[in-house]
Amino acid sequence: MYFKFTFCPIILLLWASLSFAQNVNVVIHGAASIAKTDDNFVCVTLDWWPAEKCDYNQCPWGKAGILNLDLRYGALINAIKAFNPLRIKVGGSLQDNVVYKVGEVSSCPNFMKREDGLFGFSQGCLSMERWDQLNRFFNHTGVKLTFGLNALFGRNESQTEKGLWIGDWQPQNTRDFMQYTISKGYKVDSYEFGNQLSGSGMGAKVDAKQYGKDVIVLKNLVKELYAHPETQPKVLGPGGFYEEKWFNTFLEVSGQGIVDGLTHHIYNLGPGDDPNMMNKILDPSYLNQVSQTYKGVSDVVNKFRPQLGAWVSESGGALNGGSKDVSRTFADGFWQALIGGNYGLLNATTFVPNPDYYGALLWHRLMRSTVLAVTKESDPDLRVYAHCAKKKPGVSLIFINLSKDRSFNITLSNAKPGDAGKPNYEFVGKQNREEYHLRALTGDIKDDIVCLNDVPMVQTDSEDIPAMDPKLVDASTPISIAAQSIAYVTIRDFEAPACV
Numbered sequence: 001m002y003f004k005f006t007f008c009p010i011i012l013l014l015w016a017s018l019s020f021a022q023n024v025n026v027v028i029h030g031a032a033s034i035a036k037t038d039d040n041f042v043c044v045t046l047d048w049w050p051a052e053k054c055d056y057n058q059c060p061w062g063k064a065g066i067l068n069l070d071l072r073y074g075a076l077i078n079a080i081k082a083f084n085p086l087r088i089k090v091g092g093s094l095q096d097n098v099v100y101k102v103g104e105v106s107s108c109p110n111f112m113k114r115e116d117g118l119f120g121f122s123q124g125c126l127s128m129e130r131w132d133q134l135n136r137f138f139n140h141t142g143v144k145l146t147f148g149l150n151a152l153f154g155r156n157e158s159q160t161e162k163g164l165w166i167g168d169w170q171p172q173n174t175r176d177f178m179q180y181t182i183s184k185g186y187k188v189d190s191y192e193f194g195n196q197l198s199g200s201g202m203g204a205k206v207d208a209k210q211y212g213k214d215v216i217v218l219k220n221l222v223k224e225l226y227a228h229p230e231t232q233p234k235v236l237g238p239g240g241f242y243e244e245k246w247f248n249t250f251l252e253v254s255g256q257g258i259v260d261g262l263t264h265h266i267y268n269l270g271p272g273d274d275p276n277m278m279n280k281i282l283d284p285s286y287l288n289q290v291s292q293t294y295k296g297v298s299d300v301v302n303k304f305r306p307q308l309g310a311w312v313s314e315s316g317g318a319l320n321g322g323s324k325d326v327s328r329t330f331a332d333g334f335w336q337a338l339i340g341g342n343y344g345l346l347n348a349t350t351f352v353p354n355p356d357y358y359g360a361l362l363w364h365r366l367m368r369s370t371v372l373a374v375t376k377e378s379d380p381d382l383r384v385y386a387h388c389a390k391k392k393p394g395v396s397l398i399f400i401n402l403s404k405d406r407s408f409n410i411t412l413s414n415a416k417p418g419d420a421g422k423p424n425y426e427f428v429g430k431q432n433r434e435e436y437h438l439r440a441l442t443g444d445i446k447d448d449i450v451c452l453n454d455v456p457m458v459q460t461d462s463e464d465i466p467a468m469d470p471k472l473v474d475a476s477t478p479i480s481i482a483a484q485s486i487a488y489v490t491i492r493d494f495e496a497p498a499c500v
Contacts, residue, residue, distance in 0.1 A: 022408050029372060101128060148191075194211070403483050
């Protein structure tokens with residue numbers, strides 16, 4: 001199979017020759033951290049969708065749903081274990097339509113197509129036998145687990161306002177589920193309350209005041225059942241689209257110390273059948289929208305809970321399973337379900353990693369939680385992010401080049417502390433840089449195979465993730481970022497006091 005891809009470097013060199021290079025100086029402000037990310041910044045979802053979930057004349061989920069996923073596949077196991085650990089959220093659109101077969105619940109129905117049901121499906125069920133299987137899988141792969149709870153249990157849809165669910169949340173089924181989970185010794189890092197019920201909702205919504213009251217009930221339940229604070233799962237919410245008024249009201253009602261992480265979803269590319277999807281992905285303004293949304297959530301956090309973090313618990317780019325011809329290609333890496341639909345990190349049938357899997361894995365391996373400020377000449381097609389390097393000294397940067405026909409030659413400067421108003425100092429390294437360049441195999445970003453440093457990323461015969469070694473580059477040369485590519489660069493001898 002290997003010889004099939006030996007032309008990758010030649011194709012890339014030919015394509016690179018057609019572009020022109022622009023010189024850019026990037027200044028890294030290493031004196032102080034401007035933000036912190038979670039150590040498990042990369043989070044992916046296992047969704048509930050059955051095989052009958054179809055959109056845009058396609059049914060891309062197959063047997064990738066939580067209830068029918070074959071957990072024995074070596075490719076799936078190895079892809080998760082490579083992160084060591086990977087945060088996985090069990091949840092998604094149908095989670096508020098799931099009952100847990102434990103305690104007083106005796107029947108366990110399968111999801112069935114139903115026109116008047118939530119998202120077109122009847123109620124479904126998680127049996128404790130399946131929960132046992134999932135937890136054996138999570139333990140084996142070292143998963144850090146977030147579980148999305150049914151926040152509609154016990155409520156009824158309003159007769160006067162379509163989509164609004166009213167009444168108090170009934171916690172008994174969740175209580176029985178948690179007690180079973182605790183009795184088995186299963187580890188849950190956090191519980192997220194409901195899915196896309198905030199603001200205008202998606203399929204269903206809950207009033208902000210009511211949600212605030214109910215999340216207090218959930219928090220008290222977690223405190224009661226998990227007696228030891230060090231093993232007590234975090235409570236997250238609301239896991240939906242950000243609307244300022246709704247988020248403010250919810251946090252005013254819930255009060256201090258209830259929600260441990262404020263979660264929101266980002267699908268700002270719109271429906272997956274948009275014929276303009278590729279242009280949106282390459283349009284920097286859509287990435288800017290993400291940062292503005294995150295700033296709004298962060299402002300609410302700072303207003304009500306300075307100690308809380310703003311979490312993105314879903315971000316698939318395009319809605320309804322993603323875009324058929326875009327979301328599973330290299331292009332989507334410029335912007336995550338683990339598996340399922342078109343936007344999964346893994347192919348829904350073969351479990352072979354899609355291109356953006358490798359970018360996510362590099363981030364997880366190279367970028368520490370400490371974020372550094374970066375400034376550069378204004379060019380929206382070149383995006384640069386800097387963190388302290390993981391495990392060893394130095395800094396790690398990610399460069400994203402959205403331009404179709406321009407490459408960038410990057411020189412670095414170090415903003416020295418206490419030198420306000422003075423020129424920045426050009427950085428001249430003495431150690432070789434560690435570079436990881438990601439490009440589409442054929443040069444077409446709609447390709448579903450990615451090259452790392454000109455080597456195609458394909459699983460080995462034993463279904464292991466291929467080696468992802470850096471290219472060592474002379475520190476005296478500029479960093480070259482090809483058109484429509486992504487590059488991770490680690491510099492071990494860059495002096496950043498924030499990273500000491």
